[in-house]
Structures are given as structure tokens and as C-alpha cells.
Amino acid sequence: MASAQTPFAGLSPSCHLLLEAKAKKGLTFEKIAESINKPEVWTAAVFYGQAKPSSDDLAKLGEVLGLDQEQLKSSFGDHHMVHRGETWTWPPKDPVLYRLYEVLVVYGYSYKALIAEKFGDGIMSAIDFRTSVARKPDPKGDRVVITLDGKFLPYSSTAEGGTWTRENC
Template identity: 50%
Template structure:
């Protein structure tokens, strides 16, 4: 996956800082998964948060900080210029990303059926979305626990038009 130049700059500064996403998230008071998405160009920070992150990782690249805050060439407004999910080949070749695709292929129909059963005809939004990833110790080998927390959006009926 090719990343925008500002992402490469941010990731290089993060690496040089020696800080993990978890540490940075705690420092700036933001969720860890959201912060990681920001570094890959899939989220936009407000100006105050962008400045805090830049300071925390020692990033003096003005273009990278501006892009993080949705400013700069190609950016119109706060979220302008951000293309979430860009650059993925399908199916993904990266083993970790492929396993996510595999989970959706195997469990997607079941998740959809359960959403419809429990909530009605609609979808889980990825717009007002939260996610967490934790390591869970297990005697048979540590487990990866990922929480996907999206608002339920009911499909409109023709009566609603």
C-alpha cells in the first residue's frame, strides 16, 4: 500500500520517537485505533490534537502537521483530501489484512443476520465509529480482541420519503 507523503513523514517521526501508538494515544488523550488510522491517512485531527501529536513525536514537518489537520494542497475544509480506505488491493496480500477479509467472508453473513435480528433492517455505521484492540492472555496463546462499535442506522422505508 502506498501512503501519502505526510503519512510517511509522521510514521518516520513516530519511529524516531520510540513511542507506541498506545503511548501516544494516552499522551494526546485520543483512542489508540483512531490515532493509528490518522497516521495512515484515514482520519483527520482537529488543529489542537494535530499540534499535540506533532510535539509528542518531535515532528517539525509543517506539511505533515497541516495534512493531519485536513489543511494543505488538495484539502478543502476539515476532511477535504482524505480518502479513507484508499490503496487496498482486493483481496489483500498482507497476511494480517487478509485475515480481516477472511473473517468478514466467513462471519459477515452471520453478523448481518444478527444485526437484523437484534436491531431490524439496517446497517452498522462506520462514520460514528469506535474501535479498540487489546491483547488477552490465554494459556493456549495470547488472543487479539477487537471491538467494532458503530451506530445502528435503520434503512428508510418508502413511507419515510
């Protein structure tokens, strides 16, 4: 069931507008994402101020949510700058967010080691990135499947024109 309740008082009025319209229409993020032809997690990220919608996305969101296009453009238009990560406190207090934090605390170095073994010295991009959440039926209780799909970015060991040295850093 959709709800106008938000987990943070620090969300912008624009985010509250989106969340209230979502609740009023009784829509899920999945339904909204299908309507605007975008990934579900990205769609939710827009509602929490963590992703930037295009003009086309805003037009589709306005249509789906019954919101004024000009109001959306004035809130999320080209001038809008996303402040990623500012909705968090560390460690998180919400139980779901804390479990995700705990996963990284417990398995973070294991992920890092496995990435190094399988790909080499580098990182997983959070920019060239896809993520999803799915429900997997299980006789012992349904499971939450979170997929993190990021491009591997190797660390560079060379500068333009040669190898990195103390002198050319």
C-alpha cells in the first residue's frame, strides 16, 4: 500500500510532492517505472532525490501522477542538482538500511577480494550501473534478491605519455 509517510524530514518539497502524488494515486514504484519505461530502483531514487529525471521523464511522471508539468520542471528541470547520499545518517537507524550496511560491513572485503581476483585491480562503477530488487519464492520464506550490476573500472597505472612516477604525479 502506498503511503505519504517519508523516512526523512530532510527531503525536498519536490520529493514530498512526488511521494504524496504516488500515495494519492495508490501507485507502486513498479507501476510508475513501467509507465515511464525506466528501471524500478532508478524511479524510486528520483522520488528520494537521488536521481535526475530528463524532461521526457518529467513529462511522463506528470502524466502518471497527475502533476503539473511546469511545477515539475521548476523543481527537477535542467537547473536541478542532485545531492546524492545526503539522505543518510551513519550508521543507518532504519532496520532495512542497517541490514544493507551490515552486508557491506560483513562482506565488503570479500566482495573487494573477489572483484580483484576475477577482474584485477579496480572498482565497480556506481555510475555505469544497474540495480534491481526482486522477490524469490522459497518454502522457508520468500527471499529478497538485490542485484548490483556495475561496469568494472580498472585503476590506471599509466599517465599520458608514460608510466606514473613520483616526478610526473
